[in-house]
Amino acid sequence: MRGSSSGSVSANEAAIILGGKRAEPTSAELIRRSAQRGAPSGDAESSSEPSAASFKDYGVNPFVTAQEDRLSTFAVDVDTASYTLTRRILMSGSLPPREAVRVEEMLNYFRYTYPEPTPSDGPFAVHLDAAPSPFTQGRHLLRVGVQGKRLSLAERKPAHLTFLVDVSGSMQSPDRLPLAKRALRMLVDNLRDGDTVALVTYAGAVRRVLPPTGMERKALIHAAIEDLTASGSTAMGSGIALAYEEAMKTLDGTSTSRVIILSDGDANVGKTSHEEILKAIRGFVKEGITLTTVGFGMSNYKDTMMEQLANQGNGNNFYVDSLMAARRVFQEQLGGTLEVIAQDVKIQVEFDPKQVTRYRLIGYENRAIADQSFRDDRVDAGELGSGHTVTALYELELEPDAGEGLATVRVRAKKPRGTTASERAYRFHASALAKTFKAAPADLRFATAVMGAAELFRRSPHAEAWSLEAVQEMARAATPAGNAEREEFLALLAQARPLMRSVAAR
Incomplete structure (x- = not known):
């Protein structure tokens, strides 16, 4: 870890992070201190760390015409490594390698206020909402959220x-x-x-x-x-x-x-x-x-x-x-x-081609499953733990008067150590489609900001006209006072802005 003149976390702050005796600051405070010292000079896109670090490029999902393929199928992912890695690289004064940024792991790092499953829901519940895209006029964003049941300490198995x-x-x-x-x-x-x-x-x-x-x-x-x-x-x-x-x-x-x-x-x-x-x-x-x-x-x-x-x-x-x-x-x-509460969890979203012209799943590139494998219980998928949430965002181009039933989400999962999966379906209701982005729930707006930052950090071709400044504004508007997790994200965006400008200027 480099000294304070480079723009990375200082030796004193590193001691705090690693458990020294001084009071532990929040991640947002560490990011702000790093930003105040300024990013290091040189190529902003080149990592300050040696190139021996290894990442895999899974590409970026394209738009799909619903008339040709109305089904989108993927395995759930509750990993969060990509967010923490991205945070560390940005704090060191560099942009992350594009292949280090996995949108789903950025999204799933954050907590969202999905309602808890009811007894009739089983181990998890699914929630859907949508709103006009703040990035591209004429497009919408659909959020698919899964909330796992939270087990009490007494319910947890040894x-x-x-x-x-x-x-x-x-x-x-x-x-x-x-x-x-x-x-x-x-x-x-x-x-x-x-x-x-x-x-x-x-x-x-x-x-x-x-x-x-x-x-x-x-x-x-x-x-x-x-x-x-x-x-x-x-x-x-x-x-x-x-x-x-x-x-x-x-x-x-x-x-x-x-x-x-x-x-x-x-x-x-x-x-x-x-x-x-x-x-x-x-x-x-x-x-x-x-x-x-x-x-x-x-x-x-x-x-x-x-x-x-x-x-x-x-x-x-x-x-x-x-x-x-x-x-x-x-x-x-x-x-x-x-504690695993459901295993081999697969999600399949079926879009009504009379209402959806095109769609793209944002992220989950390395979690794609063939549509015909959705009901094949031999195919491995993702696991859901106690209290885990899964969030996925789709970018949509809608036909006029779209709303009721524009998408049906099916989730298939096994019980822990089970061999046969059960399946449930969730239909999108017109009342879940906000008329404007500002009228959408704060969680959807914040998830959109996280997705936007991830798309920019990985230099997605779909985000060429997007701006980090717009991402900052929507994240700030969706961050309630005292929410340390979201305040950290705001500080991280402030750290990233001069790095993004430096790359854009070249």
Whole structure:
């Protein structure tokens, strides 16, 4: 992390982020301080971090003519890694690589006030609304929102967790293994009686540090975490095999079993190819063991590896750059991180071609599912955790007098460890179509701002005429006083503006 003259977070602020004794500022305050010092000189589009960081470009969804294809099908995604990565890169004084920005993960980072499911809804409820687009005259935006049921602490099943920690030499810096250790201690402190923790590490070799250990021996777990040190190369594939071996020891039908990988995603010894490592975990998914990946570091961060591991392991992908981010994942959203309430969740939106001329799904490029696979229960899809929300936005070109029934949303999902999915349909009602963007619900307006920023950051061809200034205005108008999460986003947009102007000027 560079010094304060460069426009990145200062050493004192870094100490606060990593858990120093000074009072912890909000992310928005850190972003404002960084912006006040000014962005670094040079090519604004070139990342300040070495180019060894790895991202995959999934492209940008095109418009589809509803008359030719009225169905849009995708798997839900509750990952949030892309937002945290984008935030960190912007705070360092650079624009993110376009392939690092996944619109759905930006959208799903934020909390929206969807009504809770009723008993008749089952594990989740679906909510639809729409409004004229503030970006392109003559177009509309449709929001599809899914709200998962929030389970109480008493309802949560016992959790058997296996921590797989990368202790290779690349994890030495303060924002990697030291931060990962603090995050793990936080997670352990939020577990309860009946939960267990196993600990496996990998570097040039793998090591079983702790067998499954109950919370009555919490001090032993903390001590084992504290003793972790980084050195050597990275045998990720062997580490994954041993972690699942430990997870199998506590696998039963009445508890949650999850492997949690904490790494920068690098794998340079042993089974290093993506396919070899992904293949190693597919069989365990059928056994009922889920996988969460938590990324750390930046200079050689392998985003693609961490995202695909989570996708194949039926779990979530997060990125942690601070104790604030760790607290969000391992404390505030612990229920959703640990407890799956629905699996293989697929969404299919059917547009009425008499009312919708063209549409495009904004984001979810790497979550697309063939329309004919929607009712094929063998096809893997996304998982929904306790209290999780999923938000998707469509850009539409409507026929005159569109409204009632312009879209029907079908959601198909299995119960945890189930084999057969059930399906429910939700019809769009004309009353959910706002006459103007300003008249739309604040949550829809804020989600539109987040989507707009993501489209600009990834240099989407659909956003060539959009402006970050307009995004700022709509985000500000949809941010109630005291909403720290949205205030952070506003500060991030302020940090990004001079960087965007610098690129536009070239």
